[in-house]
Amino acid sequence: MTVLAISGWGVLSAAGPGTDPLAALLAGPEPTPPTSSVEAPPKGTPAGLGTEGDQPPGLESIPVTGLDVRQRLGRKGTGFLDRATALALVACDQALEHGGVVVDDSCRDRVGVVLGTTQGSLRSTMDYSRETLVQDRPYLVNPALFPNTVMNCAAGQTAIRYGLKGINTTLAGGRLAFLQALRYAQNALRRGYADTLLVGATEELTDQTAWSMRLSHPDADTLAVGEGAALFVVSNAAVGTDPLPHAEVLSVVHGYAPDGAVETGLGGCVRRGLAAAQVDASEVDLLVTGEVxxxxxxxxxxxxxxxxxxxxxxxxxxxxxxLQAATGALQLAAVLGLQGGSEGDGRCAVITGCDADGGVAAAVVRRWRRDGATGG
Structure with a gap:
């Protein structure tokens, strides 16, 4: 199985930018959300949460705050971005910078992006559909809003802005989207379709996604809804190269657990993942789950x-x-945030995930100690 070497990343979450704030938030004996009551961003920000009172009852919102897309990316081309795309673009910008990746004519055809999502920007799709019904005939809808309605908008905009002409793939896999993206990247690199891939996932928090969770999640009465994005620079560089990568994804295994048999199905994924990675269970000192x-x-x-x-x-x-699609990406971000010092010297972590339809997956990640270089 192809080993994915991670050389850089960009992470956006409610904890703050990078992996260190997330690791610090999780480090306490009883981790708690960064805030207990989060105000919606002001109207006018890309795909903000809207006005107070729009959020569904019984749901706490945990958004990414302090994100200034125009300050990071400039004004050009950011006026009509949906929030999921804005999060992905900023995370990509951070990942390229952190990984020291320079995309130019010598390599852009071999650099691609693989992005996980739930269903793209639900807000953009619903708002555009509404416009076609309420605007004056012949339905005078702003055409600039249409690109945001397709699920591969974030991946497409990422490739356009950064000149990535290699593989461009969007995987709509919900909670398992990022782990599916990692498996896709393994296959693509093994077959020689790319040299470097930006692999990640993005999820926005809007009124529409919050209502969707409120109406569909079994624990909706006690659920907090968040958002985030993370992209990782990966390649299939040979194990043992100098300098060491920040981490290596040794294996990614997917399966199906029918009739709610998660323990059997997911347990099988973990065992197969360890076998494929040639890792003994005693080497695993960290488990990061997608439970909520x-x-x-x-x-x-x-x-x-x-x-x-x-x-x-x-x-x-x-x-x-x-976090829906961003779940696995931020699980990996948490692993990377803990890799400094004695917690990162060749030890392994297992990342797990499952969805409501019976899908299960697990990844085995080996962390390498890179003191002073883990913040992203």
Missing amino acids: GNERRETAAATTALGDEPARVLRVKDVLGE
């Missing part, structure tokens, strides 16, 4: 597969809320 609310299925499945609960178990949604 009262869920404990992933922890139980991984613990059974490993033979014992790892020294540390993290649940990023306890502090960031339900």
Whole structure:
């Protein structure tokens, strides 16, 4: 199985930019969300949350705050960005900078992007559909709003802005989207379709996505809804190269757990992942799950597969809320945030995920100590 070497990343979450704030937020004995009551961004920001009172009852919002897209990217081309795309673009900008990647004519055909999503920008799709019904005939809808309605908008805009002419793929996989993107990247690099890939996921928090979660999630009454984006610079550089990568994704395994048999299905993914990575369970000291609310299925499945609960178990949604497609990307960000010092010297982490339809997945990640270079 192709090993993905991670040489840089860009991370945006409610904890703050980069991996260090997220790791710090999770480091306490009882991790808590960064704020207990979050005000909506002011109107006029790209795909903001709207006015107070628009959010569905019973849901706490945990948005990315302090994001100034125009300050980071400039005014050109940012006027009609939806929030999911804006998050992805800023994360990509950070990842290229952090990884020291210079995209020019000598390499742009071999640099691509693989991005996970749930369904693109739900707000853009619904707003555009509404416009076609309420505007004067012959339906005078602003055509500049249409590109935001397609699911691959964020990946397309990323490639356009940064001149990436290689693979451009969007995977609409919900909670498992990022782990699907990692597996896709493994296959693409193994087959020689690209030299470098920006692999990640993005999810926006808007009134529409909050209402969608309110109406569909079984724990909606106690659910906090978040957002975020993370992109990672990956390649299939040979193991042991100098300098060491920040981390290596050794294996990614997907499966299906019918009739709610998550423990069996996900446990099988963890075991197959360890076997493919040639890693013994004793080397795993960190488990990062995609659980939310009262869920404990992933922890139980991984613990059974490993033979014992790892020294540390993290649940990023306890502090960031339900992240949908961005879940796996921020799980990996949490792993990278903990790689400094003694926690990163060749030890392994397992990332797990499952969705409501029975999909399950697990990834095995080896962290390397890169003191002073983990912030992203």
